[in-house]
Amino acid sequence: MSTDQPTSSSQPDEEAPTGETEPGHREESPREGSPGKGxxxxxxxxxxxxxxxxxxxxVVAARGGYKSVPHLLREYLSRSLIPRIREGRCFxxxxxxxxxxxxxxxxxGTSGASGKxxxxxxxxxxxxxxxxxxxxARTKIQLGLESWEPVEAAARALTGALRRxxxxxxxxGGAGALPFCRxxxxxxxxxxxxxxxxxxxxxxPELFSQESACRWLGPSREDxxxxxxxxxxxxxxxxxxVLPILPGRERGGKPVQxxxxxxxxxxxxxxxxxxxxxxxxxxxxxxxxxIRRVEEAPAEALRHITEDSSLYREPREGETSGFQVYxxxxxxxxxxRAVARLNQRPGxxxxxxxxxxxxxxxxxxxxxxDEKMRPPxxxxxx
Numbered sequence: 001m002s003t004d005q006p007t008s009s010s011q012p013d014e015e016a017p018t019g020e021t022e023p024g025h026r027e028e029s030p031r032e033g034s035p036g037k038g039x040x041x042x043x044x045x046x047x048x049x050x051x052x053x054x055x056x057x058x059v060v061a062a063r064g065g066y067k068s069v070p071h072l073l074r075e076y077l078s079r080s081l082i083p084r085i086r087e088g089r090c091f092x093x094x095x096x097x098x099x100x101x102x103x104x105x106x107x108x109g110t111s112g113a114s115g116k117x118x119x120x121x122x123x124x125x126x127x128x129x130x131x132x133x134x135x136x137a138r139t140k141i142q143l144g145l146e147s148w149e150p151v152e153a154a155a156r157a158l159t160g161a162l163r164r165x166x167x168x169x170x171x172x173g174g175a176g177a178l179p180f181c182r183x184x185x186x187x188x189x190x191x192x193x194x195x196x197x198x199x200x201x202x203x204x205p206e207l208f209s210q211e212s213a214c215r216w217l218g219p220s221r222e223d224x225x226x227x228x229x230x231x232x233x234x235x236x237x238x239x240x241x242v243l244p245i246l247p248g249r250e251r252g253g254k255p256v257q258x259x260x261x262x263x264x265x266x267x268x269x270x271x272x273x274x275x276x277x278x279x280x281x282x283x284x285x286x287x288x289x290x291i292r293r294v295e296e297a298p299a300e301a302l303r304h305i306t307e308d309s310s311l312y313r314e315p316r317e318g319e320t321s322g323f324q325v326y327x328x329x330x331x332x333x334x335x336x337r338a339v340a341r342l343n344q345r346p347g348x349x350x351x352x353x354x355x356x357x358x359x360x361x362x363x364x365x366x367x368x369x370d371e372k373m374r375p376p377x378x379x380x381x382x
Contacts, residue, residue, distance in 0.1 A: 041144030055197035065375025205379025257322035286365035
């Protein structure tokens with residue numbers, strides 16, 4: 001039996017994917033390495049498997065909150081993969097075999113890499129001529145991080161875990177030799193990409209923390225995405241559900257107005273920029289959060305909605321323009337049902353309208369802790 005075992009398992013405490021995808025928007029979002037947009041980032045080239053990079057692009061296009069593949073990778077690394085590596089909840093042999101291309105005959109359930117791969121980026125082992133040649137079969141992305149130290153620390157932790165695993169097998173015997181290799185930050189980033197892509201194809205979340213990972217490791221050809229469709233768990237909704245564009249419109253969703261003050265708009269946009277999103281992203285997420293609160297804890301939601309706030313303003317006569325956001329049709333219908341449900345509560349005096357709910361959602365977006373307003377990670381469950 002392999003000793004390559006995680007110590008525990010957990011699920012991120014994040015808003016769960018709902019199966020609906022919010023439409024895109026035209027608000028300016030931070031670009032990789034752009035000056036004046038948050039903290040400066042150190043950009044390094046990383047080589048990904050083409051099929052994985054393509055799948056990450058589909059996730060970005062289909063899920064609200066992520067502006068680019070680098071943004072998705074930054075969030076996933078900091079909130080999912082790096083914490084699991086730090087806590088010893090990953091299988092290092094599997095991860096290294098998949099990301100370096102060096103198949104490990106002793107790693108539990110690993111079918112081996114399906115091709116040669118470079119270390120890419122800045123690895124402790126350095127770039128070899130062979131690695132540079134192999135990189136031609138990869139897709140290069142530019143990944144900017146405010147600090148690479150957490151990624152480098154994760155790489156050191158994986159290298160140490162693999163070394164200890166090999167030492168134990170040398171002492172106790174095991175399932176054959178485990179060729180030792182060092183892990184660099186490029187391998188950590190590629191592992192994040194592989195986990196996201198595998199989940200997107202219908203595989204398990206947090207792949208390198210799963211006992212059943214062996215079933216999903218191996219193929220890396222472009223047809224993996226097509227093969228994944230037949231592997232989906234029964235009854236599971238596909239993670240990509242592109243919002244249909246309504247007849248006569250250029251984009252999906254329906255516009256709604258959040259009547260909030262100019263100061264509130266500035267705070268909403270500023271908070272969005274700090275989180276790598278836009279004010280519209282936060283307003284959409286907060287609207288879904290508030291609707292869910294109405295459905296699950298209506299009394300608590302009603303208190304929030306009926307509280308006065310200096311962030312609100314009344315629409316002026318004839319005005320049709322507030323802070324405009326496009327909501328998914330499904331979300332807008334849920335909002336309408338939420339208003340009707342609140343108005344049916346016994347003892348209600350003044351009737352609420354959609355304006356009240358949207359104003360309260362905007363305030364929730366501004367006042368909620370940053371962690372609550374980050375986009376849900378791929379594979380997160382509620």
